Amino acid sequence: MRIKIDFFSNSNTEPSAKMREAMAKAKVGNEAACEDPTLNELVATACKILGKPAGIFLISGTMSNVIAYKVHIQRSGDYLLLDETSHPLIVQSGLIAAQAHATPLPIKGTRGIFTGEQIVEFITRPSLRNIPRVGLVSIEQTTNFGGMHVPNQQNILSMLRNLI
Template identity: 45%
Template sequence: MTNEASRPAVDLYSDTVSRPSAAMRQAMAEAEVGNEQAMEDPTVNLLCERVAALLGTEAAMFLPSGTMCNEIAYRVWVDRGEEIILEESAHALHFEAGGPAALAGAMVRTLKGRCGIFDAAELETVIRAPRGHHGQRQKLV
């Protein structure tokens, strides 16, 4: 049995953990919709504008899943054969079907932490000197 007081106020572990309330379902059913890919969905456009304003960026992009967000980030930040450092229980390591390697061509190196959290000293245990052109470059934490 889980203690309600020990649960986080917002649990972003997975979209399958949360359940929308009746009011949330009603809002979804009544939302204005359009062709999101053609920038014709007013609800998605408003969401992107709000997120960009919150983050202080020029724009934001809607993606349908956290896995897709991760894979795009890997392709943006890591070249094929480079290394991503993840905490040993990382979602991307255990629940994204090998996505970093399969979709981004990235190697994964793990470090010990606690539920995805680690400090600089723990990170230093896996940082290594460059290995010339024969070793993968560590690129993303």
């Protein structure tokens, strides 16, 4: 038997009948007031699995990305390095500039993957008041538009550790 697997996006999936039934029967409450028992259980379970004391439920990858970018971009206009084919750069409606107040600096990788050597010049550039500094390096876990390839994150992380 052949099973069709679509890795493009989780937004292309349809819930099964059992999933729809579970959603219909789920206990709900005011999520903003932390009174939704189903969501509270989901967050608690995720925290337990990940060994974290607390968590927050974010409804989309776009929301997750913009929050992460805002946390790490300290000065408006600082660079956010990412592959030129990265999902946030291509399809997330300008969130990098408009919401995170960062300047996207696309790196030409191969199949959505850049190397530590490609970004070292930007990381080691002197910090001047009129030139953006690198505020964040964004690495996709699997490259969406790069053909679903998985980068060797160790290459980039080890180079960054050596620079710090």
